[in-house]
Each structure stands twice: as C-alpha cells, then as structure tokens.
Amino acid sequence: MREIVFWAMAIAAVVTAWRVFRADSMVRAAYWLMASFVAVGVILVLLGAEFLGLVLLLMMAGEMTIMAVFMVMFMMNPAGLNPMTMVHQHRTSIVAGVVAFAGLAGVGILGRFPDARVSEPDRATAQLGGELLGDSMLVFETAGVALLATMIGALAIASSKGRYGGADEGSAPPELGRAGEPPTTKAGERDTGEQRAGQHEAEDEHAGHGGTMSGMEM
Amino acid sequence: MGSVTGSPGSSIAPIAAAVTVLLLLGIGIYAVAVLDRLVGRAVAREPLRLRAVLIAPVREAALLLMQQRISTERPDAQLWAFAPALLGALAAAGLAVVPASGGSGMTGSIPGMSAGIVYFGAAMAIVMVAVFLQGWAANSVLPLIGGYRFVAQALSYEMPLALVLIAAALPAQSLSVVEIVRSQHAVWNVVRQPLGLPLYLIAASGLAFWGPLNFPDGADLVGGTAAELSGAPLLFWKAARTAVLVAAAAMGAAAFLDGWWGPFIPGPLWMALKTLALLVIIILAGHLLDRVRLERFVVVSWVVLIPVALVDVFLSGLVALWTGGQGGGP
Amino acid sequence: MSTQVLLVLAAPLFGIGVYGALSQQSFVMIMMGLELMLNGAILAAATFWSLSAGGTPKGQLLAVVVMAVMAVEAAMGFALVVNVYRIRKADITEKLKALRG
Numbered sequence: 001m002r003e004i005v006f007w008a009m010a011i012a013a014v015v016t017a018w019r020v021f022r023a024d025s026m027v028r029a030a031y032w033l034m035a036s037f038v039a040v041g042v043i044l045v046l047l048g049a050e051f052l053g054l055v056l057l058l059m060m061a062g063e064m065t066i067m068a069v070f071m072v073m074f075m076m077n078p079a080g081l082n083p084m085t086m087v088h089q090h091r092t093s094i095v096a097g098v099v100a101f102a103g104l105a106g107v108g109i110l111g112r113f114p115d116a117r118v119s120e121p122d123r124a125t126a127q128l129g130g131e132l133l134g135d136s137m138l139v140f141e142t143a144g145v146a147l148l149a150t151m152i153g154a155l156a157i158a159s160s161k162g163r164y165g166g167a168d169e170g171s172a173p174p175e176l177g178r179a180g181e182p183p184t185t186k187a188g189e190r191d192t193g194e195q196r197a198g199q200h201e202a203e204d205e206h207a208g209h210g211g212t213m214s215g216m217e218m
Numbered sequence: 219m220g221s222v223t224g225s226p227g228s229s230i231a232p233i234a235a236a237v238t239v240l241l242l243l244g245i246g247i248y249a250v251a252v253l254d255r256l257v258g259r260a261v262a263r264e265p266l267r268l269r270a271v272l273i274a275p276v277r278e279a280a281l282l283l284m285q286q287r288i289s290t291e292r293p294d295a296q297l298w299a300f301a302p303a304l305l306g307a308l309a310a311a312g313l314a315v316v317p318a319s320g321g322s323g324m325t326g327s328i329p330g331m332s333a334g335i336v337y338f339g340a341a342m343a344i345v346m347v348a349v350f351l352q353g354w355a356a357n358s359v360l361p362l363i364g365g366y367r368f369v370a371q372a373l374s375y376e377m378p379l380a381l382v383l384i385a386a387a388l389p390a391q392s393l394s395v396v397e398i399v400r401s402q403h404a405v406w407n408v409v410r411q412p413l414g415l416p417l418y419l420i421a422a423s424g425l426a427f428w429g430p431l432n433f434p435d436g437a438d439l440v441g442g443t444a445a446e447l448s449g450a451p452l453l454f455w456k457a458a459r460t461a462v463l464v465a466a467a468a469m470g471a472a473a474f475l476d477g478w479w480g481p482f483i484p485g486p487l488w489m490a491l492k493t494l495a496l497l498v499i500i501i502l503a504g505h506l507l508d509r510v511r512l513e514r515f516v517v518v519s520w521v522v523l524i525p526v527a528l529v530d531v532f533l534s535g536l537v538a539l540w541t542g543g544q545g546g547g548p
Numbered sequence: 549m550s551t552q553v554l555l556v557l558a559a560p561l562f563g564i565g566v567y568g569a570l571s572q573q574s575f576v577m578i579m580m581g582l583e584l585m586l587n588g589a590i591l592a593a594a595t596f597w598s599l600s601a602g603g604t605p606k607g608q609l610l611a612v613v614v615m616a617v618m619a620v621e622a623a624m625g626f627a628l629v630v631n632v633y634r635i636r637k638a639d640i641t642e643k644l645k646a647l648r649g
Binding site: 002003006010013014017018020021026029030033036037040043044046047048049051052055056059063066067070071074075076086087088089090092093094096097098100101103104105107108109111113114115116117118119120121124127128130131132135136139143146147150151153154155157158 | 549554559576628630
C-alpha cells in the first residue's frame with residue numbers, strides 16, 4: 001500500500017513539475033507547483049520525516065498563493081486566455097536541464113550510498129526538536145535572525161514610501177527647477193506628481209500589500 | 219499515513235474511516251444549519267418553531283439541487299469544480315485527526331499519528347488555496363475580490379491559529395492530538411491557558427469565514443466567492459465551508475475542552491456536546507457581531523493577536539515547566 | 549523506495565527547475581524554477597536522512613535549513629521584483645537592459 005502511494009506521488013511530483021512550465025494559465029502554473037510540493041511532502045511523510053512533510057505543506061500553501069497573486073500582478077496574461085509562450089534561450093536551457101538531470105541521476109544510480117535506515121521513526125520529531133534547541137542551537141538562532149532580516153529587508157525594499165515621498169517619486173531627491181532654482185514644492189505635492197501618484201497609488205498599494213504579505217511569510 | 223513501518227491488514231480500515239468522517243461531517247453540517255437558524259431566531263426574539271427549523275436545511279438543499287446551474291463566461295471550469303471539493307476534503311482531513319474516544323484517530327485507523335496538530339494546521343492552511351481558487355475560477359470581479367480578501371485574512375489568522383495550537387500542545391509534550399487530550403484530564407486547557415480558546419475561536423471563525431470575519435462571501439460583495447454559484451455547486455460550497463467550521467470546532471473541543479473526557483456518558487457523546495458548544499459560541503458571535511472591516515482585522519491580527527498568541531505560548535511553556543508537564547512520549 | 553529510486557526522482561525535479569530558471573522571461577516564473585530546484589534538494593536531503601544516515605537528527609536539520617532558504621529567497625525575490633517594476637517598469641528580464649553591451 002505504501003509502495004503504491006509512493007509511486008503515485010513520485011510520478012505526480014515529476015509530472016506536475018513539468019506542467020508548471022507548460023501551463024497557459026499562470027494561476028494554474030502556481031498551483032501545479034503546489035501540487036508538486038504536496039507530492040514531495042507526502043513522500044517525506046512516507047519516509048518518516050512526518051513533521052518536515054507537514055511543515056512543507058503548510059509553508060507551500062501560503063507561498064504558492066502569494067506566487068499566484070504575484071502572477072496576476074505581473075504577468076500579461078494571468079488566466080491564459082490568450083496563450084503565448086515567453087521563453088528565451090530555449091535550447092540552451094533544455095540542454096542545461098538535461099545535463100543537470102543526467103548528472104544527478106547518474107550520481108544517484110552509480111553512487112554507493114550506505115544503507116542505514118532510520119531506526120526510530122516515531123521519535124523523529126522529538127529528535128529534530130532536541131537537535132534544534134540543543135546541538136544546533138546556533139543554526140536555529142542564525143536562521144531566526146536571517147528570517148527577521150529578510151522580513152525587515154523585504155518591507156524596506158517593497159514598501160511604498162520612499163524617503164522623499166511616494167515610491168515612484170521619492171526614491172531620488174527632488175530635481176532642480178528649470179533655471180537651476182530649487183523646487184518650490186516638495187516632491188509628490190506637485191499637481192502632476194499628485195496625479196501620477198494617485199494613478200500609481202492602486203498599484204503601489206497592491207504591490208506594497210503584496211510585498212508586505214511576502215515579507216511576512218514564515 | 220502511519221509510521222515508516224506501516225501496519226499490515228489496514229487496507230479496509232481507511233475506507234471505514236473515510237465513510238465515518240464524511241458521515242460525521244454530514245451530521246455536523248446539518249447541526250450547524252439548524253443551530254444557525256435557531257440562534258438567529260433567538261437573537262431576533264422570534265418564535266423558535268422547532269419543526270420548521272429542523273426541516274429547513276433539507277428544504278434548502280433540495281431547492282438548490284433543483285435550481286438551474288448558471289455559469290459565467292470562460293470560467294476556469296476545472297478549478298471551479300475543484301475548489302469546493304478541495305475545501306470539503308480538507309475539512310474531512312482536519313476532522314480525521316480529532317479523537318472521538320480514547321483510541322487514536324477518529325476511527326482508530328490513523329494509528330497514533332504523532333504530529334496530528336501540525337497535520338491539522340497544514341490542512342487548514344490549504345483552505346486558503348481552496349477559497350482563492352474558488353474566487354479566481356469564476357472569471358468574475360466580485361468573486362475575485364472575495365478571493366483576494368480571503369488571502370489577506372488567511373495570512374492574518376494563520377499565525378495565531380498555529381501558535382495557539384502549539385501552546386495547547388506544550389503541556390502534553392507531544393504533537394499528537396490524543397496526547398493533548400490526555401494531558402488535560404487534570405486541568406482543562408481552557409482554564410490553564412485562558413488566552414487560548416478566545417484566540418482559537420477568532421481564528422476558527424476566520425478560517426471558516428463565518429460571521430464577523432466573513433470577508434470572501436460577504437454581503438458587500440453580493441455573496442463574494444459564492445456570487446456566481448447557483449444550484450448544486452452553491453450547495454457544495456456552503457456545505458464545504460460549514461464542514462470546515464465543524465472540523466475547526468471539533469479540534470477546538472479536543473485541544474481546549476478535553477475532548478472525550480467526561481463522567482457519565484460515553485466519550486464520543488461528550489466530544490459531540492463540546493463541539494456543539496463551541497459551534498453555538500461561534501454562531502452566536504456571527505449573529506451578534508457585524509462584519510468588521512478587513513483592514514482593521516488585518517491590523518488587529520498582526521499587531522495584537524500575534525503578540526497575544528506569543529504571550530500565550532510563553533505562559534503555557536512556563537506553566538508546563540512549573541508543573542513538570544504531563545503525558546509523555548514523542 | 550531505495551536511495552537510488554528517490555535520487556532518480558529528485559533529479560528531474562532539479563532538472564526541470566534548472567530549465568525553468570534559465571528559460572523563462574518573467575521574474576515570477578524564474579522564481580518558480582528556483583523553488584522547484586529547492587524542492588528537489590529537500591527531497592534528496594530527506595532521502596539521505598531516512599535511508600542512508602540512520603535517522604541522525606542533523607539530516608532533518610539540513611532539510612529545515614533548506615526550507616528556511618526557500619522562504620528567504622521567495623520573500624526577498626518578490627520584494628526585488630516589486631521594486632524593479634516600480635523603478636524600471638520591467639516585468640520580464642528582457643526589459644532590464646541597462647547594463648547590456
């Protein structure tokens with residue numbers, strides 16, 4: 001029974017990974033990737049790394065939804081209603097992919113790996129916890145600080161307020177007037193500036209919101 | 219999904235388990251529909267009319283099944299059919315780890331899944347995917363807005379939900395829901411973790427987008443993600459969403475109200491009573507409170523609820539260390 | 549479910565990820581290729597932990613670190629994508645030509 005589930009999930013993982021880049025609808029591409037992660041998560045649970053598999057599922061649900069939201073934001077064609085292919089250096093990348101696959105699969109088949117199965121699968125989670133808070137506490141703390149730095153950095157980069165005003169206005173200091181005089185109004189308060197800021201406001205909020213959401217992951 | 223060693227001869231048990239879980243979900247959905255009407259009538263101070271209320275969900279279901287099914291122009295048909303099915307499957311998956319009695323899972327065929335709480339958390343995280351797909355697939359504006367609102371809401375309640383369940387797991391020194399229930403036999407979690415149950419109820423009503431947190435299907439979006447649904451798909455969507463509420467309430471009863479434990483009547487009946495109690499609280503909140511604004515809920519969730527949940531985890535850890543912890547095993 | 553089978557399963561995930569990261573024009577699709585590569589890496593790490601390393605807890609730690617890397621890369625990647633769009637109005641790689649030639 002476990003073998004059947006394993007083979008089904010194995011085939012599903014590879015097929016859905018392939019379909020990610022063949023899908024016309026971008027939201028479907030994001031969720032094909034999610035399906036690939038679900039398959040890998042189930043395989044992880046079958047391997048005995050129960051906690052890891054479930055946490056992978058938990059993480060990827062949020063992450064793939066954010067990817068779908070970003071797809072809709074950035075792609076010309078998020079629903080795939082007008083199919084078009086946007087690839088560059090196609091043959092090179094196919095060759096690179098095949099070389100990567102051949103190399104890794106070659107190592108997998110020809111390499112000799114020790115055969116030491118996990119001895120106490122029921123204690124895997126407890127052992128992970130003990131390891132994280134015991135011997136590898138430094139790794140744990142560093143990962144925590146790295147995630148904090150990521151959150152702050154992502155918010156700082158994606159936030160919609162620049163130093164001098166709105167993000168598309170204020171990332172550079174205000175320019176000089178025509179005769180070299182300093183500007184009479186602050187950047188972002190000019191009439192045209194305001195109009196443009198208002199026009200971009202929806203997109204900035206959207207993008208800022210998306211940046212906030214992605215920065216608050218995990 | 220058991221341990222690496224698996225368990226031979228358990229091929230018939232999963233089918234029985236699935237059927238039992240679906241039956242329980244069906245009963246739960248009917249119970250929520252009846253309770254919703256009863257509580258609504260009580261709050262509005264109308265006569266209760268028990269017989270009419272008991273028949274009403276069946277009538278509504280029959281009406282929806284007979285209704286004509288209207289579709290939109292160029293929807294994503296496969297995703298549109300997939301989303302309610304996914305939501306229902308997640309509710310069933312979430313309910314399956316909740317123990318009904320002193321055995322292991324709901325029917326004993328998920329033998330001692332050692333990370334039941336995380337499994338529940340993962341199932342409830344994928345609910346975000348299901349509701350977003352439901353909003354996306356209709357190729358229509360209002361469902362899309364509803365789907366986006368649910369993404370914002372889901373990211374906001376997910377952290378308090380996970381943290382509060384972790385706090386409930388701390389005294390048990392185990393992630394298994396069975397162990398969590400066993401660790402409460404002396405003192406219920408609702409007593410020794412007073413912040414836990416209110417936070418969990420808020421997160422649960424956000425999870426099933428019920429009442430004050432009904433952003434994706436709200437009336438200001440004319441039904442939101444359900445706006446373009448009619449007929450049988452609308453019935454399945456409402457049923458799936460109610461099923462998620464039932465699963466969340468059942469897990470709340472297990473994690474905070476000590477599941478099947480109780481003096482005179484058998485375990486599963488206590489479990490049902492405690493689940494119904496939590497359901498009544500959530501439904502009452504749904505009838506008494508207005509739907510809040512999404513921006514305000516997001517801000518409150520990130521700024522207030524997550525720190526409160528962290529305080530809850532900290533206090534729960536302190537109490538667990540102080541009393542030396544109960545239960546045992548991984 | 550031996551080591552060979554699982555590694556031969558993780559290899560095409562990685563290979564498809566490489567293909568995606570190199571061939572796609574849109575930033576978000578490139579990130580999906582990167583996520584697939586990390587997916588293959590997590591699977592390989594968990595394989596070694598479960599079947600070749602006797603369940604030493606540091607194997608799970610490696611998988612956890614790779615998951616943390618996924619989260620960091622996704623978050624910073626999206627933040628940069630948003631900012632690049634804001635400044636250069638570029639949503640595909642072809643539009644970032646300021647340093648070319």
